[in-house]
Amino acid sequence: MNARAVTSDVLLGMVPIALLIAIWQAVGSLGYAPATLLPPPGMVFARLAQQLLTSTFQQEIAATLFRLFAGFLIAVVVGVTIGLFAATNPAINAVVRPIVRVLAPLPKVALYPALLLLLGFGHESKITLVVADALFPILLSTYYGASMVEQKLIWSAMAAGTPRRQILFKVVLPAAVPSILTGCRIGLVISCIVVFLAEMITSTDGLGHVLVTAARTFQAVDMFVPLITISLLGLILNGLLQGLRSYLLRGFPEV
Incomplete structure (x- = not known):
């Protein structure tokens, strides 16, 4: 491009x-x-620029990003690993498929009270919720991407002397990368939503906590600032992931 x-x-x-x-x-x-409920965008963006210069707001952003990246990266590692092995191993597929069918449609936020009781009110419960929500789109994209690899590619690799245990990483994984990255983009968007929601429900820091605090004190402008911030962060992260996708798939015709 x-x-x-x-x-x-x-x-x-x-x-x-x-x-x-x-x-x-x-x-x-x-x-x-009324402006007290819906402040004009100029006022909101001016307040955002002011907040971005303060160390307190920067710490709130850092807390949200830490939870987002930790949960997302764990979801990528676990989702890609399970998806690959489920697509290439019938026994693993037989175990994973019913679990995915049961858990994938489940709204993971319903599990958050239980996570709070098990893991507490710190980073752990929020990261786990992000992992639970972002995992399935990544896993399913990996599974279908690996399942759609042409059999002749595998036969060609075997004919060239590639050991069977290396075919997964030298043939199946590279061929499934476009689908995996698509799942990662979906998972990243979900991660942004879930971490913000988790911080709104219960947290002492993070952008979601900032919004709830502003709402409790009827500060409409300060309510919109974290919303705009998480949207901008999602836009930036999505752009970076798209750039990584274009770089990794620069040899593919669709890119």
Whole structure:
């Protein structure tokens, strides 16, 4: 993908965001919502710029990012590992498939009270909730990506003398990378949502805690600041992951 195409995609992507901000401004300017409940975007972004310069708000962001990255990385390692082995080993597949069918549709946030009792109110319960939610899209994407690898690639590797135990990492894993990265992008978005929600439910720090604290004191501007922040963080992280995907798949026709 050349620089002109990237620039065009970025500009097109900014259009709906600009439109959303314009609607936000219009709703307040036309009097459909009072400024005390829906502050204008200029006020919110000014407050965000001010907060970003404070060490306290930076620490809140750091706490959220730590939980997000810890949970997401664990989900990637576990999901890719289980997905690969389930796709290539019928016995493991027979064990994993019913577990995934039962647990994947379950709203993991329903398990959060139990996680709080088991792991406490610190990082552990929130990281575990992120892992539980981000795991399944990564696992399923890995499984289907590895299952769709053409059998002739495996036969060719075996004919070339590749040991059977190395085929998984030299043939199946590279061929499944596009699907794995797609699952990782979905898992990353889910991780951003879940960590924010967990901090809103119970936490003494993090962006979710900032929002709840502002809501309890009726500070509407400060309520919107963490929302905009987590959205920007998700946008940046998604862009970085997309850049990594383009780099890793630069030899693939679709990239």
